[in-house]
Amino acid sequence: MARPANRYPAAMASNHLYLVDGSGYIFRAYHRLPPLTNKHNEPVGAVYGYTAMLWKLADEVHKADGPTHMAVVLDKSSHTFRNDLYDKYKAQRPPPPEDLIPQFPMIRDATRAFSLPCIEEEGWEADDLIASYAKAALAQGWQVTIVSSDKDLMQLIEPGLDLYDTMNNRRLGAEHVVEKFGVPPVQLGEVLALMGDSVDNVPGVPGVGPKTAAKLITEHGDLEAVLAAAPDMKKGKLRENLIEHAEMARLSRKLVTLACDVPLPEPLDGLALQGIPEAPLRAFLEHHGFRSLLARLGAVADAPQPAPAAGVALPEDPPCDHDGYEAVTDLAALERWAAAAREQGFVALDTETDGLGPMAGLVGISMALAPNRACYVPLGHRGGDLLADTPVQIPIDQALAVLKPMLADPAVLKIGHNIKYDLSILARHGVVVAPIDDTIVMSFNLDAGRHGHGMDELAATHLAHSCIAFKDVVGTGKAQKGFHEIGLREATRYAAEDADVTLRLWRRLKPRLSPEQATRVYEMVDRPLVPVLSGMERAGIKVDRKTLSRLSAEFATQIAALEGEIHGIAGTPFTIGSPKQLGDVLFEQMGIKGGRKGKSGVYSTDVNELERIAADREAGAGAELARKVLDWRQLSKLKSTYTDSLQQEINAETGRVHTSYGLTGAQTGRLSSNDPNLQNIPVRTETGRQIRDAFVAEPGNVILSADYSQIELRLAAHMADVPQLRDAFLRGDDIHNMTAQELFGEVNRDTRGRAKTINFAILYGISRWGLAGRLEIAPDEAQAMIDRYFDRFPGIRTYIAETLSSVRENGFTTTLFGRKTHFTRIKSSVQHERQGAERAAINAPIQGTSADIIKRAMARMNPALAEAGLSDVRMLLQVHDELVFELPESLVDRAKPVIQHVMATAAEPLVKLTVPLGVEIGTGTSWGAAH
DNA sequence: TCAGTCACG
DNA sequence: GACGTACGTGACTGAT
Known part of the structure; x- marks a missing residue:
């Protein structure tokens, strides 16, 4: 990572001490990384993050002003001088999460594996030891870097000492403190004392937050001066609180003050870096199966069992070089990037916008061609002197004119992470993007159920990389900025990193699709849906x-x-x-x-x-x-x-x-809908149904609603091979009546209702208690009913048994189209977790196949409509088994059979069902009227 | 930020 | 005998 050579005024200092706030790091790593376990089934998510961080620091040794001395500092005891000052200090802190506790000793193992000294001392917090070492080193004329982002430690920042936030790859200096707290580091303690800290139970003054505290301190200088001036302030809650809580404020001041004179358990010279012997480090990495790190050690990827989500062995990628990314502000440079993308045949891209959702405004585009070969093209940055470092941008129309042919070029693959979003934004500028690959969809098709699929999480899992957090760029709460207000340098670091990381993920994930049998669902179901969903989101509904x-x-x-x-x-x-x-x-x-x-x-x-x-x-x-x-x-x-x-x-x-559809939200493969959710608009009660009347067609148009009838039961009949159910569907009989006849020997309102309940219970993975609760009968009776159901429909019993044995063996279920859903808890030793996973696994192939089928119908719908000369028919919404369209009234009679046909035949030719798919269609001037 | 509740398929 | 024993979602509210 290139840094300006003149960063430190005292650049002549030859020694540079890195002090790692180990305790602070492990909590942050725990919450930010997925709950990984190693092959011994020990939780190691935080340990992995910590190890990757040490690795990154070890790499810095080779840099110009890299570390010459290093130590990890940990909290040892819970009782310190602060508890004597104030018995409630850190008193209400919850105990660490259960699966973090065993990771504490592993942190010490990791530190030893790197041959780093570990400093911990009874009676002192890590912060005090860090402060004492820092002061001692500074006194010797050394440089000091504290590896932490703890706000208390920011008090120590001065010339020659900075903080390094490895999770976000940021150096934090005095400017950062001023920006965040409104005062320089020397006054930070005063501000922190006034604010208090609810997590550590530092009382502070009620009603005083960061803003008020900064204002008071800037005005008066320090806490004592603020308290002295309080009686002369204008009457109000603030004045009252300052007077009433003056003692608590003074106490808080003592609590937030770091002890700088703790006797050093290890002399400064003892912290000199010795180099890292390979053997213990290799042993440690192998014990935990940290393959991506082993690979960097030069290990051949010959581990007997590839770790599930570790990705394919690739030559080591260099770490992200944020300052090496190019800001593109002239046409010639942009043309070079577009030409390079066409030359190479693929490019990762990402758009930045001034808001969320498909209707947000375009602010910039980033592109990546290879690791660390990435750029950012600002297009819509605007506003005040914040943008002092923003030179002229290429006018948006000119820039898009340059990019347009490349983005539409069928010979150039455009890769995005959730590229549906970028498609929507660019489409609103008349820019078509095709063909595409999407790393969020790839991850979902490979690893659904194993972990989330957000870029930050995937970067941590697959690349051992922590992305710059969006919040750290734009801030939070009221002070949050739009991305268009971010200066060019910072915007480039963030935006180009996103494209860079997307490209790196693509290189890991794409080669896994075929060997892991995910190609079919990716190519035939999910990827084709991406542009379709983008169109539906942009269309919206009136x-x-x-x-x-x-x-x-x-x-x-x-x-x-x-x-x-x-x-x-x-x-x-x-x-x-x-x-x-x-x-x-x-x-x-x-x-x-x-x-x-x-x-x-x-x-x-x-x-x-x-x-x-x-x-x-x-x-x-x-x-x-x-x-x-x-x-x-x-x-x-x-x-x-x-x-x-x-x-x-x-x-x-x-x-x-305009809703947004999530392709990766539901483990089973269903879509989700958010901001707003249009998949849960009321329909079951009369009062609620009135809301559907507000969803209307434009004048001269109508709303058309087409839904699959009983699709999940039909699929169950096919997949579990139940002749009676199949025949009933083929004849068009009422399925619940038929079930009632089979189970109870007579059909009336009561038996039909019970049969319906049981039919659904089967789809969801039944238990006697669950059914008993629903039918208000005893568990014994419910069990008898289940037995009877299985005896009448033995295919169901077989389906459940086979599904369970397969998920126990493979760890995942599959749909008829090959979509996998992983169940990490299927072998849990906690019974209710395991049973929950079993019920979900019974349901997933059915719910997932249904999702696959309607997705295929959606992907084929627009071409089929266009073929029939019905391009004016717009598909607006999907609600799991229902598609909602808006179309000119005059086209209704022609559109109905096309829609009906596409939906009914959506499984073909990949899957030949033994039951017909029924589709019911209604129209009206509103969604309510169309039902 | 969590738990509780409830809207949908 | 526990597990608020039916699967999958997202949004809002009050309380912390």
């Missing part, structure tokens, strides 16, 4: 604001009335929306029997419980109250989640609501 606001007003009136009645019955006002308070009212004050407490000690007040009370004749007024709370709950839910919020989601430009 939502009528008036309908929603009318409903909001109606609901508000009813909610207010219910509130009064509920408080009346309770005899006291309380927050109805608080399960805790409601539980107390019902079960303590009103004395209703049978309350069940959850693990947090709160009474359950969910629908089942309230309905039980409502039907309980002994509950008296409690039954009435429960009924009213149920109504209140329903109306509050509808109002807050739908009629109120949805109005906010109407895009000002288009007058439509």
Whole structure:
């Protein structure tokens, strides 16, 4: 990593001491990295992160002003002088997570493997030891780097001493402290004392946060001066608090002060780097199976069993060189990058925007051609003197004109991580991007169920790399900036890294697709869907604001009335929306029997419980109250989640609501929908259904809804080979009636309802207790019913047994199209975890195949419509087994058979089903009317 | 940030 | 006998 040579004024210093805040690091690593386990089944996520970090530091030895001395500093005891000052200090800290505890000793192993000294001392926090070493080294004229991002340690920053945040690859100097806390490092202790710290239980002054603290300290100089000036301040809460809590503030000042004069357990010279003997390090890495690190050690990848998610052995990639990325601000340079991409035939790209969602504005584009060969093209940066280092940008139209032919060139593969987003943004500038590869989809097709698929997590897992966190670039909360306000240098570091990392991930993931049998689902199901979803997101659906606001007003009136009645019955006002308070009212004050407490000690007040009370004749007024709370709950839910919020989601430009679809959200392969979620718009109750009337077609158009009928049961009939079910579907019989006839020998409302419940229970992986609860019968009876079901439909029993034996053996299930879902808990020694995994594994092939089929229908829909001269038919929404379209009224009769045909034949020719897929279609001026 | 609740398939 | 024993999601609320 190139750094300016004049970074430190005292550059003549020959010795450079690195002090690693080991305790701080391990907590951050634990929370940021996936919960990996090694081959001994020990949790090692944090250890892996820690080891990769030490490796990175060891690499710095070769640099111009790299470390000559290094030590890892750890917390040893829980009791320090701060506890004597204040007994509540760090008192309410929860114990470390269970699977982190065994990793503490491993951290010491890792440190020893690198032959680094480990400093820990009874009675002192790591921070105090670090401060003492730092001061001693500075006094000798050494340079010091503290490897940490702890805010308390930032107090130590001065010329010759900086902090190094390895997770984000950032050096933190005095500027950073000023930016973050509004004061230079020497005054940071004063600010921290005023602010307090709820995690460590440093009291501070109530009502004073970072902003107020910085303002006070800047104005008065230090804490004592602030306290002295308090009586003269203008009357108000601040003045009061400063006077009342002056002593707590003084105590806080002592708590945040670092001890700089701790006797050094090891002399400075003892920290000199000796070089790393290979044998112990290799032994350590092999013990844990850290293959990517072993590979860097020069090991041949001959481990007997490849670690599941470790990727393919590749020659070592160099670490990301953030300052080596190019900022492209003139046309000639941009043309060179476009030409190089065409020359090479593939390019990774990423777009930066001023917001979230498919309708955000374009701010810049980054590209990567090879590791560390990446650039950023700023296009929409604007605003104040923040951008002092931003030279002229290429006008957006000119830049896109240069990139457009390359982005549309069928000979150039465009690689993105969640490229659907980039497709949407660029499409709104008239830029077509094709062909594409998507590393988030690849990861999902390879590793669903093993870990998440976000870029940061994949970089950590596959590349042992910590990406610059977006939050560290733009900030958080109110002070958060738009990316267009970020200066060019920092924007380039962040954006080009994203493209670089995407390219590196692609080189790891793409070669795994074929050997791991993921090519089919990637090429035939998920990848073709990416541009289709982008189109649907951009299309959006028209939502009528008036309908929603009318409903909001109606609901508000009813909610207010219910509130009064509920408080009346309770005899006291309380927050109805608080399960805790409601539980107390019902079960303590009103004395209703049978309350069940959850693990947090709160009474359950969910629908089942309230309905039980409502039907309980002994509950008296409690039954009435429960009924009213149920109504209140329903109306509050509808109002807050739908009629109120949805109005906010109407895009000002288009007058439509644009959801985002997640391709990798659901383990089974289903899509998810968010911001807003349009897959859970009410339909089951009459009141809720009114909300669907707000989803409307443009004048002259209609909404068309097409849904698969009973698709999961049909697939179960096919996959489990159940002749009676299959024949019933072939004949077009009512499937629940048929089940009722088989199970109970007669069909009526009651037996049909029970049969329906059992049919669904089968899809979800049944247990006698679950079914017993649903049917309100005894577990024994439920078991008898399950046995009878299995006897009548023996294929189901076989399907379940085979699915379970396969998932236990392979660790994953597959759909008819080859989609894998991994179940890491299938062999858990914790029974309920294992049983949960078993039920999910029984369901996954069925739910997943259904998802595969509708995805294929979606990918084929637009070409089929175009073929039929129906390009004006727009596909807007997918709700798992339903597709929603908007089309000119005049085209309805021609569109219906095309849509019906595409959906019904979507499995073919890859999969030949032995049951027909039924598709039902309705139309109307609104989504509500189309059902 | 978590737990509880509830909207959907 | 526990496990708030049916699968998969996302959003909102109150409490910490």
